[in-house]
Amino acid sequence: MANSKKVKKIQITTTINGQEMELLIPPYISLLETLREIVGITGTKEGCNDGNCGACTVTIDRRIVDSCLVLGAEIDGKNVETIEGMATPEGLHPLQQAFLEEAALQCGICTPGFLVASKNLLDKEPNPSEGRIRHWLAGNLCRCTGYDKIVKAVQKASENS
Amino acid sequence: MHPYNYYAPENINDALGLLEKFGSKARCLAGGTDILVQTRGGRFELDAIIDVKNIPELTKVEWTKDHLLVGSAVPCYVLYEDEKVTSQFPGIIDAASLIGGIQIQSRASLGGNLCNASPSADGICPLIVHNTICVIAGPKGSREISVDQFCVSPGKNVLDEGEFLVSLKIPLPNSGFGAAYERFIPRNEMDIAVAAVGSSVVVDGGKITNSKIALAAVGPTPIYAEKASEFLLGKDVSEDNLDQASQIAQDSCSPITDMRGDVEFRKHLIGVLTRRTLDLALERAGGN
Ligand SMILES: Cc1cc2nc3c(=O)[nH]c(=O)nc-3n(C[C@H](O)[C@H](O)[C@H](O)COP(=O)(O)OP(=O)(O)OC[C@H]3O[C@@H](n4cnc5c(N)ncnc54)[C@H](O)[C@@H]3O)c2cc1C
Ligand code: FES
Ligand code: FES
Numbered sequence A: 001m002a003n004s005k006k007v008k009k010i011q012i013t014t015t016i017n018g019q020e021m022e023l024l025i026p027p028y029i030s031l032l033e034t035l036r037e038i039v040g041i042t043g044t045k046e047g048c049n050d051g052n053c054g055a056c057t058v059t060i061d062r063r064i065v066d067s068c069l070v071l072g073a074e075i076d077g078k079n080v081e082t083i084e085g086m087a088t089p090e091g092l093h094p095l096q097q098a099f100l101e102e103a104a105l106q107c108g109i110c111t112p113g114f115l116v117a118s119k120n121l122l123d124k125e126p127n128p129s130e131g132r133i134r135h136w137l138a139g140n141l142c143r144c145t146g147y148d149k150i151v152k153a154v155q156k157a158s159e160n161s
Numbered sequence B: 001m002h003p004y005n006y007y008a009p010e011n012i013n014d015a016l017g018l019l020e021k022f023g024s025k026a027r028c029l030a031g032g033t034d035i036l037v038q039t040r041g042g043r044f045e046l047d048a049i050i051d052v053k054n055i056p057e058l059t060k061v062e063w064t065k066d067h068l069l070v071g072s073a074v075p076c077y078v079l080y081e082d083e084k085v086t087s088q089f090p091g092i093i094d095a096a097s098l099i100g101g102i103q104i105q106s107r108a109s110l111g112g113n114l115c116n117a118s119p120s121a122d123g124i125c126p127l128i129v130h131n132t133i134c135v136i137a138g139p140k141g142s143r144e145i146s147v148d149q150f151c152v153s154p155g156k157n158v159l160d161e162g163e164f165l166v167s168l169k170i171p172l173p174n175s176g177f178g179a180a181y182e183r184f185i186p187r188n189e190m191d192i193a194v195a196a197v198g199s200s201v202v203v204d205g206g207k208i209t210n211s212k213i214a215l216a217a218v219g220p221t222p223i224y225a226e227k228a229s230e231f232l233l234g235k236d237v238s239e240d241n242l243d244q245a246s247q248i249a250q251d252s253c254s255p256i257t258d259m260r261g262d263v264e265f266r267k268h269l270i271g272v273l274t275r276r277t278l279d280l281a282l283e284r285a286g287g288n
Helices: A031-039 A094-101 A111-124 A130-139 A148-160 B012-025 B035-040 B076-080 B083-088 B090-096 B110-116 B124-129 B226-231 B239-252 B263-285
Strands: A010-016 A019-025 A057-060 A063-066 A079-081 B005-007 B026-029 B048-051 B061-063 B067-071 B133-138 B141-146 B151-153 B164-171 B177-184 B195-204 B207-216
Touching: A019 A031, A031 A057, A057 A111, A063 A111, A094 A111, A094 A148, A111 A130, A111 A148, A130 A148, B012 B026, B012 B048, B012 B133, B012 B164, B026 B035, B067 B110, B076 B083, B076 B090, B083 B090, B090 B110, B090 B124, B090 B177, B090 B195, B090 B263, B110 B124, B110 B164, B124 B177, B124 B195, B124 B207, B177 B263, B195 B263, B207 B226, B207 B239, B207 B263, B226 B239, B239 B263
Parallel strands: A010 A079, B005 B048, B026 B048
Antiparallel strands: A010 A019, A057 A063, A057 A079, B061 B067, B067 B164, B133 B141, B133 B164, B177 B195, B195 B207
């Protein structure tokens, strides 16, 4: 079956963390696989691979998506931001700093997804309420922290920025 | 994930050509929040996935004289971030703002929700109670059908091979119209409805001149609750009449028992949610 089919790789032009690139990818792989296996940036994590956990959260044209539920082919001409685009040579992003200070992580697998999602919220709404933060992050699961410390860290970062 | 090719046609004719060429080995891709999960899980063996998001008719929201035309691939957020849509169609927004979390809403469309035809789909009851018309393109031209005829069984819709959904044509609300949708889930977010109800009313001088009630997760597809809806026609807006309609909705549905809830619990929920959504629909209609 699979082998008898002619599946051609496709070429896409995309911008990832501000860098324009041309990629040659199998047409059926996800954006998550494209980032990790083709581009070679592995900060974006796979938890469930079916849209439930948010560990694979990235932004496309400034909106958060689960990269496991996007095809790599779909980012042609689009602007993608991942966790690798968050810190600068000068230092950590205020959210990253706040996550460290508030101990908002344990195993860390969910952290890139939470950071990308939280940054997107604060970029749009600098001072969200606790309820708004919890609602915004409902698509991100964490098995370790119990969420309170994550919410606190986002509140702290929003106060500091 | 098994290998397949990716196509992103830029107009309806090219999409029809691809659907004809690949037949049952092709599927449309809107937001991908159902299809990519299902394909990965081995539900279908595809040769081609057809991304419909480059077709203008499928991605635009347009106001005509009598309708709001929502392209079938328009993601939920586009609807709830549009102030005019939010103020005119709060009953649709009830559903668009509770499908999945924010990541899912960036992608998930009402058209995809409808085509996926899940018994518990949140988008379908609101479309039913708004008397929505589905605009379908196919090899023999285009056709229109009422949304309550669209789903035929779990996961199956009325589209013939080679056809696809172009847009949802939702009549503009007349004065006195109100609608609402509510579901019951054990958590606050990110869950599948145990039972859900959409209701709409048209109120004129204290009387209900039109009403539609639709139920989800209590049958093989979301269903129009005809008896309960018709009971309200011509009736006064009164506690007693609203309670009776809710009781009829509850009695007329035939849910199953599964891990999410048993028959008795689901029926009870339908009664409660019917009353709540009727109350909210009436409030929105300005009849309360
Ligand atoms: C984590 C998670 C949470 C979810 N939560 C909810 C929820 O709360 N409520 C709910 O109802 N659903 C939920 N869903 C299911 C899903 O997100 C919705 O059904 C969504 O609306 C599907 O839209 P889509 O644009 O992503 O569809 P897609 O996945 O792109 O398509 C769905 C189906 O429709 C077909 N299709 C798409 N467009 C067309 C077209 N134009 N013509 C013909 N066929 C077409 C596809 O081939 C596919 O079979 C959830 C899914 C996930 C992963
Ligand atoms: S890996 Fe994408 S949502 Fe879990
Ligand atoms: S820190 Fe382990 S899952 Fe969140």
